[in-house]
Amino acid sequence: MNIFPWAKIYIPPLDFSLPPLKLSTAQGEKVFTEETFTMYVCGITPYDSTHLGHAATYLTFDLINRYQRASGKSVSFVENVTDIDEPLLERATRDGVDWKDLALNQVQLFQGDMAALHVIPPQFFVPATSVMGLVDQAITKMTSTGFVYSIDNDLYFDVSSFLKDLPIPYDEALSIFAERGGDPLREGKRDPLDPVLWIANRNDEPGWESSHGFGRPGWHIECCVISLRYLLGERFLSESKGEYLIDLQGGGSDLIFPHHFMSGAQAQAMLGISFARAYVHSGMIGLDGEKMSKSKGNLVFVSRLVADGVDPMAIRYALMLQRYSEDRMWTNELLEKAQSALARIRLNLSKSEVAPAHTLISQLASSLSSDLDTPEALKAIERWCYESEENPTVDEAGVVSRALDSLLGLAL
Ligand code: ZN
Numbered sequence: 001m002n003i004f005p006w007a008k009i010y011i012p013p014l015d016f017s018l019p020p021l022k023l024s025t026a027q028g029e030k031v032f033t034e035e036t037f038t039m040y041v042c043g044i045t046p047y048d049s050t051h052l053g054h055a056a057t058y059l060t061f062d063l064i065n066r067y068q069r070a071s072g073k074s075v076s077f078v079e080n081v082t083d084i085d086e087p088l089l090e091r092a093t094r095d096g097v098d099w100k101d102l103a104l105n106q107v108q109l110f111q112g113d114m115a116a117l118h119v120i121p122p123q124f125f126v127p128a129t130s131v132m133g134l135v136d137q138a139i140t141k142m143t144s145t146g147f148v149y150s151i152d153n154d155l156y157f158d159v160s161s162f163l164k165d166l167p168i169p170y171d172e173a174l175s176i177f178a179e180r181g182g183d184p185l186r187e188g189k190r191d192p193l194d195p196v197l198w199i200a201n202r203n204d205e206p207g208w209e210s211s212h213g214f215g216r217p218g219w220h221i222e223c224c225v226i227s228l229r230y231l232l233g234e235r236f237l238s239e240s241k242g243e244y245l246i247d248l249q250g251g252g253s254d255l256i257f258p259h260h261f262m263s264g265a266q267a268q269a270m271l272g273i274s275f276a277r278a279y280v281h282s283g284m285i286g287l288d289g290e291k292m293s294k295s296k297g298n299l300v301f302v303s304r305l306v307a308d309g310v311d312p313m314a315i316r317y318a319l320m321l322q323r324y325s326e327d328r329m330w331t332n333e334l335l336e337k338a339q340s341a342l343a344r345i346r347l348n349l350s351k352s353e354v355a356p357a358h359t360l361i362s363q364l365a366s367s368l369s370s371d372l373d374t375p376e377a378l379k380a381i382e383r384w385c386y387e388s389e390e391n392p393t394v395d396e397a398g399v400v401s402r403a404l405d406s407l408l409g410l411a412l
Pocket of ligand 1: 041042043080223259263
């Protein structure tokens with residue numbers, strides 16, 4: 001049962017044979033032909049509203065989820081909530097609120113935004129605070145395989161044997177590690193990049209009892225255990241077969257290093273098998289030519305747009321006008337383009353005679369299976385609109401409507 005209940009979203013059935021999904025990753029092209037599909041997506045730290053960067057990320061993995069389901073695969077999809085972390089504690093202290101109330105409140109806002117954007121909820125939406133026992137067991141397991149050491153009761157992960165697989169040059173990794181909460185300069189570390197696994201309690205911060213002392217976990221180990229426990233089940237501490245533990249690890253491109261590298265290394269240190277077959281990352285969203293960031297104060301929030309009367313389907317459509325993997329800009333022109341395209345599609349869907357559905361569905365499948373080529377998919381819809389206006393021949397608007405919902409999450 002999910003601790004944070006999340007309303008279900010209806011997915012219309014699609015009776016159409018789809019080509020296997022191909023995704024381009026830093027490790028090469030991956031084709032998913034198996035009948036099962038396991039996907040872990042890194043969730044939010046609940047201290048701020050859902051901005052368009054979050055929306056673009058969760059939309060990317062929703063498209064993968066939708067495509068695999070429509071292909072008849074058995075999909076297992078898990079997402080976490082980092083409901084204990086420095087930024088959350090800092091924000092709670094700044095605002096004089098209880099960190100648990102802040103987290104609950106922000107998770108509910110996030111779920112509301114996702115529901116508006118028609119994102120299918122994960123089967124398991126797991127708060128980090130619910131897995132302290134599992135983290136304890138995982139650290140014990142990693143200690144037994146020789147990857148753990150202690151500095152003043154804080155436990156560190158020895159990453160040295162994985163550094164040959166660093167996704168970026170070491171010097172770059174070092175500066176990003178420091179920017180994103182790492183402590184490369186701490187005395188006593190075996191390698192400056194070693195991440196913390198367990199932080200001993202200090203300054204009355206929240207903590208949990210464990211066999212490693214009273215404290216709280218580092219960020220990477222949380223995602224490592226949540227993904228393994230909820231995708232592999234009870235065998236998560238003993239899995240020892242296969243080439244990979246899960247099919248896909250996903251998130252924004254800001255998670256490539258250190259987060260995804262470290263959680264993957266920790267899973268491998270525990271079980272001796274590579275973590276994810278594919279690491280898939282969505283690009284960053286900027287605003288009118290500038291990087292969107294909290295420090296610049298130019299974040300565009302989904303809830304703000306919706307409160308201003310913007311159709312959430314137009315936000316979804318606008319985000320699909322460009323490739324998921326690219327860093328891209330959000331502009332008013334993009335939103336206006338999406339709004340007028342949706343008005344045209346809705347008009348055609350309301351007609352009794354339209355262009356045939358199968359040509360369109362086949363083009364949607366072909367584009368989406370090619371590394372989620374959403375710009376090409378949206379062009380196919382434009383062509384279908386044009387054909388429906390010029391040469392309507394069949395009563396298939398309902399079939400098209402269900403396909404747009406099923407494959408692209410456009411509920412019109
Ligand atoms: Zn994560």
